[in-house]
Amino acid sequence: MLQTSARLLKLLSLLEMRRDWSGDELAGRLDVTTRTVRRDVDKLRELGYPVHAMTGTAGGYRLGAGASMPPLLLDDDEAVAVAVGLGTAVSAGVSGMEETSVRALAKLEQILPPKLRTRVSGFRSHTVPVHIEGETVDPGTLTLLANACRDHDRLRFDYVSHDGTSTYRITEPHRLARAGRRWYLLAWDVDKQDWRLFRVDRIEPVTPTGPRFKPRDLPDDDMSAYIGRKVALGAYQIPFKVLMHLPAEKLRQRVPERWGTVTPVDENSCVLESRADNLEGTAAYLSTYGVEFEVLEPQELKDQLTAMAGRLLKAAGRPAA
Amino acid sequence: MLQTSARLLKLLSLLEMRRDWSGDELAGRLDVTTRTVRRDVDKLRELGYPVHAMTGTAGGYRLGAGASMPPLLLDDDEAVAVAVGLGTAVSAGVSGMEETSVRALAKLEQILPPKLRTRVSGFRSHTVPVHIEGETVDPGTLTLLANACRDHDRLRFDYVSHDGTSTYRITEPHRLARAGRRWYLLAWDVDKQDWRLFRVDRIEPVTPTGPRFKPRDLPDDDMSAYIGRKVALGAYQIPFKVLMHLPAEKLRQRVPERWGTVTPVDENSCVLESRADNLEGTAAYLSTYGVEFEVLEPQELKDQLTAMAGRLLKAAGRPAA
DNA sequence: TGGTTCAGGACAGCTTTCGTCCGCAAGGCC
DNA sequence: GGCCTTGCGGACGAAAGCTGTCCTGAACCA
Numbered sequence: 204m205l206q207t208s209a210r211l212l213k214l215l216s217l218l219e220m221r222r223d224w225s226g227d228e229l230a231g232r233l234d235v236t237t238r239t240v241r242r243d244v245d246k247l248r249e250l251g252y253p254v255h256a257m258t259g260t261a262g263g264y265r266l267g268a269g270a271s272m273p274p275l276l277l278d279d280d281e282a283v284a285v286a287v288g289l290g291t292a293v294s295a296g297v298s299g300m301e302e303t304s305v306r307a308l309a310k311l312e313q314i315l316p317p318k319l320r321t322r323v324s325g326f327r328s329h330t331v332p333v334h335i336e337g338e339t340v341d342p343g344t345l346t347l348l349a350n351a352c353r354d355h356d357r358l359r360f361d362y363v364s365h366d367g368t369s370t371y372r373i374t375e376p377h378r379l380a381r382a383g384r385r386w387y388l389l390a391w392d393v394d395k396q397d398w399r400l401f402r403v404d405r406i407e408p409v410t411p412t413g414p415r416f417k418p419r420d421l422p423d424d425d426m427s428a429y430i431g432r433k434v435a436l437g438a439y440q441i442p443f444k445v446l447m448h449l450p451a452e453k454l455r456q457r458v459p460e461r462w463g464t465v466t467p468v469d470e471n472s473c474v475l476e477s478r479a480d481n482l483e484g485t486a487a488y489l490s491t492y493g494v495e496f497e498v499l500e501p502q503e504l505k506d507q508l509t510a511m512a513g514r515l516l517k518a519a520g521r522p523a524a
Numbered sequence: 525m526l527q528t529s530a531r532l533l534k535l536l537s538l539l540e541m542r543r544d545w546s547g548d549e550l551a552g553r554l555d556v557t558t559r560t561v562r563r564d565v566d567k568l569r570e571l572g573y574p575v576h577a578m579t580g581t582a583g584g585y586r587l588g589a590g591a592s593m594p595p596l597l598l599d600d601d602e603a604v605a606v607a608v609g610l611g612t613a614v615s616a617g618v619s620g621m622e623e624t625s626v627r628a629l630a631k632l633e634q635i636l637p638p639k640l641r642t643r644v645s646g647f648r649s650h651t652v653p654v655h656i657e658g659e660t661v662d663p664g665t666l667t668l669l670a671n672a673c674r675d676h677d678r679l680r681f682d683y684v685s686h687d688g689t690s691t692y693r694i695t696e697p698h699r700l701a702r703a704g705r706r707w708y709l710l711a712w713d714v715d716k717q718d719w720r721l722f723r724v725d726r727i728e729p730v731t732p733t734g735p736r737f738k739p740r741d742l743p744d745d746d747m748s749a750y751i752g753r754k755v756a757l758g759a760y761q762i763p764f765k766v767l768m769h770l771p772a773e774k775l776r777q778r779v780p781e782r783w784g785t786v787t788p789v790d791e792n793s794c795v796l797e798s799r800a801d802n803l804e805g806t807a808a809y810l811s812t813y814g815v816e817f818e819v820l821e822p823q824e825l826k827d828q829l830t831a832m833a834g835r836l837l838k839a840a841g842r843p844a845a
Numbered sequence: 846t847g848g849t850t851c852a853g854g855a856c857a858g859c860t861t862t863c864g865t866c867c868g869c870a871a872g873g874c875c
Numbered sequence: 876g877g878c879c880t881t882g883c884g885g886a887c888g889a890a891a892g893c894t895g896t897c898c899t900g901a902a903c904c905a
Contacts, residue, residue: 206893207893208528208529209571215595216595221675222634222671222674222675223675225849225850225851226850235894236894236895236896237850237851238894239895241851241852241853242853250530256850256852257850257902257903258850258852258903258904259848259902259903260848260849260850261736261850261904262902262903263850266634266635267635268636269635272598272600272603272635272636272640274595274596274597275595275596275597275606275632276593276595277593277596277628280621280627281624283624284610284613284621284628285628287613287621288606288610288613288614289605290609291613292612293609300604300605303604304605307598307609310596310602311596313540313589314540314573314587314589314590314593314594315593316589316590316591316592319593320589353542354543354544414582415544415582486836487811490835490836495835495838496839497838498839498840505839508836508840509836509837511836512834512836512840514811514817515811516833517816518817518818518819518829519830520818520819520826527862527892528861528862528892546880546882547881547882548881556864557864557865559863559864559865559866559884560864562882562883562884563862565882566883566884577881578872578881579871579880579882579883580873580880581872581879581881582873583872584882585882848903848904849903849904849905850901850903851900852901852902853899854898854900856895856896857895857896858895859892859893859894860893862890863888863889863890864888864889865886865887866887867885867886869885870881870882871880872879872882873880874878874879875877875878
């Protein structure tokens with residue numbers, strides 16, 4: 204019964220689109236009698252989607268919030284909006300949900316019609332990049348990697364190593380993970396016959412992806428610990444401590460969880476402690492709070508701020524201090 | 525045939541979840557024979573969702589990208605990620621899609637299960653707010669307003685007017701629009717018996733929404749022109765012009781479309797022209813590019829930068845210039 | 846009270862579904 | 876090329892589901 208299923212889907216999409224529909228309206232849209240509409244509504248309810256109904260002159264059907272997510276029926280524009288929104292969240296680094304966001308994005312990108320895909324990439328190139336912390340990751344690359352991991356597709360890419368040289372890699376990707384502000388790909392390097400951890404912002408993928416491979420046992424049971432160790436070896440993070448003239452609660456609202464710790468000092472000020480891999484970006488970031496603050500440590504951050512102040516004074520057409 | 529529809533949906537969700545599935549696997553998951561799976565796959569194809577199939581040992585079914593969007597079947601985590609992502613995009617002001625994003629978000633929020641809704645609001649409070657340009661709009665308020673417009677629900681709210689006084693309003697909301705970096709609600713003020721344009725960041729909604737009303741004719745055919753005129757009366761935007769020491773193409777990638785115009789000067793520099801309603805925010809924004817620049821006008825922006833430089837020097841523990 | 850709207854039982858006629866069984870075609874591997 | 880695996884789809888019959896047309900109730904609103 205193709206008609207029935209299709210109609211059910213259409214009914215659901217109508218209900219998602221607007222809040223109140225009368226039985227007659229729905230019957231007209233679906234080209235069936237109201238009796239069938241009632242039966243279809245019952246079916247949706249049996250499927251677990253709570254369709255509320257009100258009798259009387261102001262009555263009608265309304266889709267409510269149930270126990271589980273009903274299928275989302277998006278029109279083209281909305282699908283683009285969702286893709287762009289997820290991409291923004293991923294590259295802006297909304298804390299605590301990176302992997303899930305990437306997974307959802309990967310799911311969406313796989314089924315996104317080509318014409319919408321071009322619209323998405325068009326939007327992305329005009330999106331405000333969060334350039335405060337330096338490198339941003341391309342959500343397109345991220346979803347490609349996520350899909351390759353999920354589907355066990357071999358992956359080839361050019362990798363720019365630390366010293367700037369570029370090498371060609373053939374890998375079996377296994378995990379995508381985030382540590383601090385960076386994304387990493389854990390993959391088996393086919394040529395080197397060993398596990399490698401790649402920084403995603405240095406990967407330039409070569410499409411299309413290769414043949415499927417059989418997943419290997421991961422080098423450690425606790426992946427986050429493993430990656431944490433590997434990353435720590437790089438030891439790129441510099442701790443800093445700043446006194447902010449802002450009540451602790453207010454700052455907490457503006458500092459992402461896990462990014463740093465906020466300790467109240469008195470009613471109107473607090474100390475922010477965190478780590479940075481890029482002091483220039485940190486300096487710029489701190490300045491955007493628009494409040495008075497004092498760097499407690501390290502000296503390098505103070506130097507960075509002094510340099511930045513010099514740039515600003517120059518921009519304002521005055522001699523640097 | 526409830527079973528058939530439900531199974532079709534489940535099949536779709538399986539296909540969205542992973543890329544390759546063999547007929548046997550699917551049959552197992554769905555508790556039917558492979559023959560039925562084949563028939564179901566056919567049904568999906570008839571519905572317009574392209575399911576590709578490969579024969580042979582590495583064969584299987586795969587959902588491809590078709591002409592239209594299939595229903596998105598999200599698990600709980602993914603639904604939260606999408607909601608948070610859309611919220612981020614909305615409050616970050618991803619250009620050119622504001623209304624669509626809000627619509628999609630409104631749609632999602634209406635059907636989001638309560639337990640997921642609390643997770644979303646939890647995440648939002650820990651999200652990096654884009655505090656560069658001053659006021660941000662609460663996505664929750666925005667979706668509430670969008671839904672009220674869509675459903676023609678009367679809306680009551682406290683409104684903080686320009687001079688800081690708060691008034692209670694009963695309105696019939698008609699349109700939600702964005703101009704520049706701000707959101708506006710066009711609504712009929714029931715007490716005043718006239719159209720009013722409210723700034724969303726000054727609205728404090730009173731829930732629940734009121735009874736439904738019958739939409740009125742809008743005060744103008746061209747809404748964007750109308751709102752543009754209304755907003756222009758406020759005349760809050762200050763034009764500025766900055767010489768950036770950065771190639772025009774590079775800057776274009778980082779400046780959102782419509783936000784401002786970029787004019788190349790030579791190979792390594794260009795002029796950025798735009799408007800701001802908040803010079804302090806603009807100063808902070810410009811400083812985050814991490815490149816040398818010079819303010820051409822206005823003088824106020826130069827003053828702002830000087831003041832900011834002073835703050836930075838103080839933060840670095842040196843006397844202000 | 847009358848009008849409007851959803852609710853759902855009963856019935857008849859028609860369509861669809863699904864498992865079983867079958868031969869066929871296409872891709873990968875030895 | 877032979878062989879295995881995997882998808883493809885026709886035929887068939889029993890069972891189940893779907894839909895429109897009745898109809899009676901019940902809730903809500905003015």
